[in-house]
Amino acid sequence: MFEIVERQEMAQGTVVSNWVKAPKIAKKAKPGQFVILRANEKGERIPLTMADTDPAKGLINIIYQVVGKSTALFKTLKVGDGYLDVIGPLGQPTHLDKVGKVVCVGGGTGVAVVHPITRGLKQVGNQVFAVIGARNKDLLILEDQMRAASHELMVCTDDGSYGHHGFVTDMLKKVLTEHQDIALAVCIGPVPMMKFCCKMTKEFGVKTLVSLNPIMVDGTGMCGCCRVTVGGKRKFACVDGPEFDGHETDFEELTARLKGYLDLEKVSYDEFKAAHGSGKCSCCS
Amino acid sequence: MTEEVKPPKREKIPRQKMPEQEPKVRARNFQEVPFGLSPELAQKEAERCIQCKDPRCKQGCPVEIDVPRFIKEIKEGDFEAAIRTLWEMNALPAICGRVCPQEIQCEGLCVIGKKEEPVAIGNLERFAADYQRLHGRDILPPKADPTGKKVAVVGAGPAGLTVAGDLILKGHEVTVFEALHAPGGVLLYGIPEFRLPKEIVAHECHYLERLGVKILVNQVVGRTDTVDELFEQGFDAVFLAVGAGLPVFLNVPGENLIGIYSANEYLTRANLMKAYAFPEYDTPLVKGKNVATFGAGNVSMDSARTALRMGADHSYIIYRRSEAEMPARAAEIHHAHEEGVEFMLLSAPTRFLGDEEGRVKAVECLRMELGEPDASGRRRPVPLEGSEFIVDIDLAVISIGAGANPLLTKTTPGLALNKWGYIIADPKTGKTMKPKVWAGGDIVTGSATVILAMGAGRLSANSIHDFLTMGW
Numbered sequence: 094m095f096e097i098v099e100r101q102e103m104a105q106g107t108v109v110s111n112w113v114k115a116p117k118i119a120k121k122a123k124p125g126q127f128v129i130l131r132a133n134e135k136g137e138r139i140p141l142t143m144a145d146t147d148p149a150k151g152l153i154n155i156i157y158q159v160v161g162k163s164t165a166l167f168k169t170l171k172v173g174d175g176y177l178d179v180i181g182p183l184g185q186p187t188h189l190d191k192v193g194k195v196v197c198v199g200g201g202t203g204v205a206v207v208h209p210i211t212r213g214l215k216q217v218g219n220q221v222f223a224v225i226g227a228r229n230k231d232l233l234i235l236e237d238q239m240r241a242a243s244h245e246l247m248v249c250t251d252d253g254s255y256g257h258h259g260f261v262t263d264m265l266k267k268v269l270t271e272h273q274d275i276a277l278a279v280c281i282g283p284v285p286m287m288k289f290c291c292k293m294t295k296e297f298g299v300k301t302l303v304s305l306n307p308i309m310v311d312g313t314g315m316c317g318c319c320r321v322t323v324g325g326k327r328k329f330a331c332v333d334g335p336e337f338d339g340h341e342t343d344f345e346e347l348t349a350r351l352k353g354y355l356d357l358e359k360v361s362y363d364e365f366k367a368a369h370g371s372g373k374c375s376c377c378s
Numbered sequence: 379m380t381e382e383v384k385p386p387k388r389e390k391i392p393r394q395k396m397p398e399q400e401p402k403v404r405a406r407n408f409q410e411v412p413f414g415l416s417p418e419l420a421q422k423e424a425e426r427c428i429q430c431k432d433p434r435c436k437q438g439c440p441v442e443i444d445v446p447r448f449i450k451e452i453k454e455g456d457f458e459a460a461i462r463t464l465w466e467m468n469a470l471p472a473i474c475g476r477v478c479p480q481e482i483q484c485e486g487l488c489v490i491g492k493k494e495e496p497v498a499i500g501n502l503e504r505f506a507a508d509y510q511r512l513h514g515r516d517i518l519p520p521k522a523d524p525t526g527k528k529v530a531v532v533g534a535g536p537a538g539l540t541v542a543g544d545l546i547l548k549g550h551e552v553t554v555f556e557a558l559h560a561p562g563g564v565l566l567y568g569i570p571e572f573r574l575p576k577e578i579v580a581h582e583c584h585y586l587e588r589l590g591v592k593i594l595v596n597q598v599v600g601r602t603d604t605v606d607e608l609f610e611q612g613f614d615a616v617f618l619a620v621g622a623g624l625p626v627f628l629n630v631p632g633e634n635l636i637g638i639y640s641a642n643e644y645l646t647r648a649n650l651m652k653a654y655a656f657p658e659y660d661t662p663l664v665k666g667k668n669v670a671t672f673g674a675g676n677v678s679m680d681s682a683r684t685a686l687r688m689g690a691d692h693s694y695i696i697y698r699r700s701e702a703e704m705p706a707r708a709a710e711i712h713h714a715h716e717e718g719v720e721f722m723l724l725s726a727p728t729r730f731l732g733d734e735e736g737r738v739k740a741v742e743c744l745r746m747e748l749g750e751p752d753a754s755g756r757r758r759p760v761p762l763e764g765s766e767f768i769v770d771i772d773l774a775v776i777s778i779g780a781g782a783n784p785l786l787t788k789t790t791p792g793l794a795l796n797k798w799g800y801i802i803a804d805p806k807t808g809k810t811m812k813p814k815v816w817a818g819g820d821i822v823t824g825s826a827t828v829i830l831a832m833g834a835g836r837l838s839a840n841s842i843h844d845f846l847t848m849g850w
């Protein structure tokens with residue numbers, strides 16, 4: 094068992110952070126890599142990008158949004174409980190090169206994924222602008238951490254309850270306009286957000302990395318479930334990614350494939366909610 | 379076999395049929411198809427063997443099981459002796475009895491087969507192993523004194539498990555590193571429950587653990603540890619048996635539509651993740667009403683038969699050659715026919731068509747005819763111009779073979795690979811170009827069979843043992 098040693102709810106309980114004991118993985122993991130977790134014998138294999146690690150204590154940090162049965166099940170795990178399986182580190186680490194000025198954009202739980210990359214890009218000597226966003230103030234996560242990880246942080250909310258009233262793309266545009274010498278953009282969040290960010294960075298001719306989250310099974314390139322089309326070629330996100338050139342990524346295909354199990358997921362989630370007698374919990378927005 | 383007692387005079391006994399579930403019934407459940415032989419039937423079948431002095435069946439067996447001896451032991455009712463005989467050469471008899479292509483191995487060479495049906499060697503092997511598992515005493519084979527040497531085995535499929543079983547008996551410490559959350563390799567994630575119950579795979583792995591083998595799951599070597607790091611951790615030798623875990627796609631338009639799976643994904647969801655028991659188990663699987671499986675090997679039969687059990691009205695095998703060229707085991711093709719799998723032969727897919735949501739709704743195929751033999755000696759399918767036709771489907775399984783998964787080989791400097799990415803290893807010893815590293819099974823040969831993977835494991839185990847005890 095991989096024990097949970099610290100647990101925190103964020104964004105009004107819709108997002109949960111776990112520090113999990115996994116010494117071997119903690120020692121090896123680099124920003125951009127992910128793990129696959131399974132809660133119990135009957136559980137699904139769920140991929141989550143690591144938000145942080147503490148190699149000295151042998152811990153990894155995962156931050157997930159409750160979106161269905163499996164993440165709802167994860168949410169029931171308390172400190173002292175654990176995951177049956179944690180596999181990793183998987184995927185390619187981010188290339189953290191010094192390129193000059195960079196902009197990092199995170200939306201929703203994507204902020205958790207972009208955070209270690211932002212910090213890493215700053216550590217190697219880049220000047221880092223960061224933009225994060227959420228639907229409203231209460232759903233915003235990791236603001237302080239992102240502030241520390243960057244030189245300048247811009248915050249957006251869809252409803253204007255905090256920071257800039259509008260989407261992250263507004264602030265991205267502002268940064269790109271004010272700093273014509275931005276060399277790299279990293280945009281991580283919901284697929285539509287990444288798609289629109291990439292449209293914008295393309296107009297400015299700025300190379301853009303995105304982190305893709307297709308459905309996965311094994312995470313080792315064995316099943317092909319995670320296939321995405323990048324530059325017209327088939328790639329396996331679990332071994333070739335999860336980061337890809339956003340200007341080459343076929344987001345339409347990814348969006349469709351992510352919906353492949355919506356009906357079945359609902360069956361499973363409804364059954365879970367009924368069994369747990371809640372149904373009105375804040376996680377099922 | 380010291381003395382030959384019986385003259386070949388014998389009453390003609392027909393090959394004993396193994397009782398099995400009715401095709402109509404079993405095509406809708408995931409329980410094992412055959413029930414196995416009763417002791418009476420097994421002993422009767424064993425009588426059919428004439429105990430050849432120079433048994434051809436044994437020559438046909440890749441691990442050279444002493445076939446007539448174990449059959450004689452069954453005939454005499456000494457089932458424990460029979461399992462010991464099998465274990466001498468084969469650590470996984472319950473599995474081999476179920477999945478080996480006996481018709482081209484032992485049974486294909488059996489002399490009885492010249493005039494009538496050959497002795498049912500596979501069924502007898504299965505019987506002996508099942509009897510031991512269900513009724514036998516808790517026995518283990520003898521183990522040599524500890525040598526203090528440590529061996530790492532990467533991959534817990536048949537090749538890796540064989541090496542683990544052989545070397546632990548020779549007194550070495552063995553640790554198996556498996557990427558998935560449970561051991562068994564293709565036996566677990568690929569071959570379906572109705573053909574090889576997972577309880578049996580677990581039992582065979584547990585048998586190795588009882589012998590002292592350490593099986594560590596969730597260890598993706600190349601990521602969690604590299605091979606060189608295993609040496610740093612004190613292992614004296616490493617055996618690589620990671621299988622051929624790379625899906626091959628058709629490369630036709632529309633292949634990324636929802637509802638199109640590689641066979642690896644389809645079967646892994648169904649078997650390893652038990653998606654057939656969804657929503658009791660959390661992993662979902664699209665249930666097709668009209669399912670097309672492309673290819674005609676064992677993997678294809680398994681996929682097409684799984685689709686029936688998942689509730690398909692029509693489960694098609696679409697194959698570009700004819701029945702004679704189908705690579706699957708005879709028994710699997712026979713079972714698939716019986717259960718109602720529909721064969722569309724001499725047909726090749728050209729593209730998939732989808733609906734607005736991106737779900738597959740049809741496949742377009744071309745008719746083929748067989749032309750001149752190609753490099754493999756099989757007649758090459760040639761497309762018939764203008765013969766396109768459309769098949770309505772809502773689920774497709776691509777099962778046209780597997781390739782070499784590069785995850786491990788790319789992160790292990792010093793290995794030599796062939797042009798397809800498989801590891802180059804000495805066929806007699808399993809030695810790779812990297813010192814102290816051996817390899818065997820599908821990652822060396824490309825997709826083959828359970829028993830060939832085990833045979834390669836046996837050779838490597840002997841070579842590793844020589845290296846650990848004598849230094850070469």
Ligand SMILES: Cc1cc2nc3c(=O)[nH]c(=O)nc-3n(C[C@H](O)[C@H](O)[C@H](O)COP(=O)(O)OP(=O)(O)OC[C@H]3O[C@@H](n4cnc5c(N)ncnc54)[C@H](O)[C@@H]3O)c2cc1C
Pocket residue numbers: 313477478479532533534535536537538555556557558561562563564565568569570597598599600619620621622623645676677678680707785786818819820821825826827828829831
């Ligand atoms: C659906 C299906 C049906 C089949 N039916 C038959 C049949 O009826 N009869 C028959 O004889 N053969 C059959 N085969 C073929 C047979 O199963 C294989 O030839 C055999 O399993 C190969 O054994 P292996 O040990 O080389 O590899 P595998 O069985 O593939 O095992 C490799 C193991 O290594 C693990 N692994 C991979 N990468 C890593 C890594 N980096 N680190 C750690 N572990 C890793 C994998 O997870 C896996 O568990 C079938 C195959 C399939 C897919």
Ligand code: SF4
Pocket residue numbers: 426427428429430433434435436445446449487488489490497499
């Ligand atoms: S060849 Fe057939 S008859 Fe002869 S020993 Fe083998 S199984 Fe028996």
Ligand code: FES
Pocket residue numbers: 308309310311312313314315316317318319320329330331332
């Ligand atoms: S998840 Fe199976 S290949 Fe990527």
